[in-house]
Amino acid sequence: MLDHCSISHKGGVVLWSRSFTPEAEQLASTAASPVNSLVREALIEGRTTEEKYEKDGYALKWTFLNEFELIFVVAYQRILQLTYVDDLLSAMKNLFVQCYQPVLAAFVASIHNVSTTLTVQAASFDFKQSFKTWDAYFDKLLKGLESQAALDRKSRLRSTVRPAVVAATPPSESDNAPALNPESTTDEQQIALNVQALKNRLKGRGGRRGGKVGRVGSGRDSNTESDSDVQPKRKAKAKTQRKWGDEVPTEADMATLDFSMDKPDSGSENIGSVDVQSLVDQTSLGTRTNDGMYEVRDWDFSKEKDGADDAIANALKPLDSKVSSSEGTLGTLGSIFARLTGSKVLTDADLKPVLEAMKQHLMKKNVAMEISDKVCEGVGESLVGKKVGSFQSINNAVRVALSTSLTRILTPKTSTDLLLSIRTKLSAPLASNQQRTPYSIAFVGVNGVGKSTNLSKVCFWLIQNGLRVLIAACDTFRSGAVEQLRVHVRNLSMLGINGAGDSKGRVELFERGYGKDAAGIAREAINYGRDHDFDVVLIDTAGRMQDNEPLMRALAKLVSVNNPDRIIFVGEALVGNEAVDQLTKFDRALRDFSSASGTGRGRGIDGMLITKWDTVDDKVGAALSMTYVTGQPIFFLGCGQTYTDLRQLRVSNVVQAILKN
Structure with missing residues (x-):
């Protein structure tokens, strides 16, 4: 049984609709209507990977009539297997045009009249009067299709009755004869012996590819021969201690190899030896607006300008x-x-x-x-x-x-202006007994995509806008992850605002070493940022593969415990089809696991940062794939090795690059 049918124009005008149940009629009048969700997510945003759209227990199918810009939609309970829906949509389309072609042509012609608006044009048409005979046509059409579907169902049941009866009869003795055949048992035993012999032969070779195959008829057991050959190789000498020259290194030698930040007496010398100019590419610096805000540059695909403004x-x-x-x-x-x-x-x-x-x-x-x-x-x-x-x-x-x-x-359905979101939260009024919580951003993604490096680029952008940033080192697994962030904090402290001056108070690293709970470190970092008046907390997480359930559960725990304001997925521009798998599973795992470990609806990914963008030229399909899968915007592009190599993505530029030969 159907729940809802409708015929509407692509501009949003509903020409005819009918709800078959009170629940469907009540739901159709609300903003949460499955039909409204279909129009918003599948038709407007163009994001659907299935032949039918499912929402809140309903399944929806649709078809277009492009000649008159019409959309025919049928909704029914998802658990029902209605085989006639496709035929119904096709028949509705043909019959509706056949009956009301003059009215539809006049309506479409009036819509394309630029002198009036769509609302005024729709109001000038009396759809109820124009399509008053459609209810009778539709009832007759639906009744015929339902009757045909019932007959088909009965015929299928009849065709399955006789085989079922035959299958239900007890098997004869002849049916069991193959199972009692002694020859089949002998064959099975022989096969088992052959498999075991093959396993022994492979085990003797140590499972190595390209191993020497024993000669046929050599008269020697292959397993014994292999064991005797492999055994001496297992007796390796113990690894000796590495020596630096002929003598034990002195304290002076060790001091020259000490690059730690807490090195006594020489820490300032190390900082002063860094070339500040190499950290900033002047050609890729962003621009400042009239109100003093620092904006990163837009990515421009066209290396040679062709004189076109748009x-x-x-x-x-x-x-x-x-x-x-x-x-x-x-x-x-x-x-x-x-x-x-x-x-x-x-x-x-x-x-x-x-x-x-x-x-x-x-x-x-x-x-x-x-x-x-x-x-x-x-x-x-x-x-x-x-x-x-x-x-x-x-x-x-x-x-x-x-x-x-x-x-x-x-086109993003949410704002990509992170700076506006940050300032909105920081300027929101608070109760007298509350303390302001810093804006938190978690960077997640698979291994090796450049999360820490691009986190530091985002930090540079925030510092240039006068914000105090706390970086939380929540990658407690990868060796050198904390030290890498420590170097970035040191460099960013040297740059300051406008690329010069000292800004040690504007960026700081919060770390608790390795092997600790990342969710707990992030919570401590947010509390520390709140108590010390930091504006933004950037949470660096360990890379993990999207199929690793234990690690995805740990990441979901970090999300559910700390509830960051933004979760940014860091992905590569080079991965192609892999981007869809990575992003889909990351988003699904975060939603499922964070919902299970916390309260309320699970959190998903809020946007993307795509790295290595400068390596793909105009092959920018990863941006399209990632946005299509999640419907979330791309905040930034990483395109180089310096702190200024961060770009914004314009939709028109991506379209230009994809359409370009």
């Missing part, structure tokens, strides 16, 4: 018929577009080769394969049924649809 305008610029296909945007698809000449209504068959070529183009840009499939499916759904004219208009229509889909996916 990058996205170039990406959508139609191909000139005189320009070769390799010179234009998506020019490699030129030969495919050339097949779609003439004025016609686009069909699935027309678009199939175009979308396949588009999929290959996206994958060459490092977009994950399954994401490429879904993006191309969305582009195809938006074009099927549209009437286009010449080659250039077809070309432009496909490229505009692709650019629109990419822009919709990459």
Whole structure:
């Protein structure tokens, strides 16, 4: 049984709807309606990896009628197996157009009239009067499909009754004959002996690849021979103590090798020996606004300016018929577009080769394969049924649809202005008995992606904006992790604000050594930052693989205990398909484990920081894949080795890079 059906325009106007249960009718009138969630998450944001959308126990399926920009939606209980839903959507679409084509054409034409707004145009149409006969048509259509589904179900039941009866009859003696055959038992014993002999032979070789195979007919047991060959190798000499020269090193020699911060008398000399200029790249410094705020620079893919003011305008610029296909945007698809000449209504068959070529183009840009499939499916759904004219208009229509889909996916649904969020929390009024808690940001990710390095870049950005930062060393596993942060704190203390001067009081390291509980260290760091008037606490965590459940539970514990204001996933721009797996499992594990260990809904990832961005040129598909999977924004890009090598990501620049040949 269905719960809800609706027909609406892509602009948001509902032409017809019906709820079949009181619960569905009540839910449809609220903001939490599954249909509203479908429109927001699947249609507007373009984020769905399934053929159907599920929300709050409901399953929803939909189809488009692009000729009149209509969306047909059917919702039903997820536990039900309704086989006729797809047929219902297809029949609804065909019948609705057949019955009301003149009304729909007039409505769509009025919407595209720029002199009036969509609300005024919708108000001028009496949908209830225009579609008053649709209820009867729909009831007849639904009744016929339900009856056919019931007949199909009965026929399937009849076809399964006879085999069930036959299977229920007791087996005859002849049925058990193979099991009692002595020859089969002998074969099984022989196979077991052969397997054991093979295991012994492999064990004798020590499991090494490329080992010498014993000669057939040598008359020697391979296991015994291998053991005798391997045995002398196991008797290795004890490792002797390493010596430095002929004599024991003196205290002066040891002092020259001591680079620790707490080294007596010479700590200031070590600090003074660091080249401050090498820590800051003047060419990649950010800019300061009129109110004195320091902003990191935008990443620009175009190394050579082409004179265009708007990058996205170039990406959508139609191909000139005189320009070769390799010179234009998506020019490699030129030969495919050339097949779609003439004025016609686009069909699935027309678009199939175009979308396949588009999929290959996206994958060459490092977009994950399954994401490429879904993006191309969305582009195809938006074009099927549209009437286009010449080659250039077809070309432009496909490229505009692709650019629109990419822009919709990459556009963040939450603010990417971290500085605004920090200042909002710090300026919020507090009760008289409360003490202000610093803004906390946790950096998480897999091993070796550059969490600590890019955390220090974010710290430099915060210091330049006059904030006091406390770095919490919560990577208590990796050797040298605390020392690495200690070096960064020393360097950042030297730089100060505006790249010069002393700012020792603006950045500090909070560490408790190795082997301790990371969640407890983070809690102590936040309390320390609160008591000593720090504005921001940056939490550095140990790298871990997304499939390691014990380590993911430990990270979830850190999240649930400390509830950081932002959880930033640090990922690489080079990983491609792996980005989807890493990010999906990280987000799911954090939500599941933090919810189980704490109270309320589990926390997930709030945004991304993508490192090694300068190594991928225009193959920026990782940004699209990561944003598609989580729906969360990309806060920063890491693109170099100095503290100023941090960039912001503009959606138009990513679209330009993906559409570029």
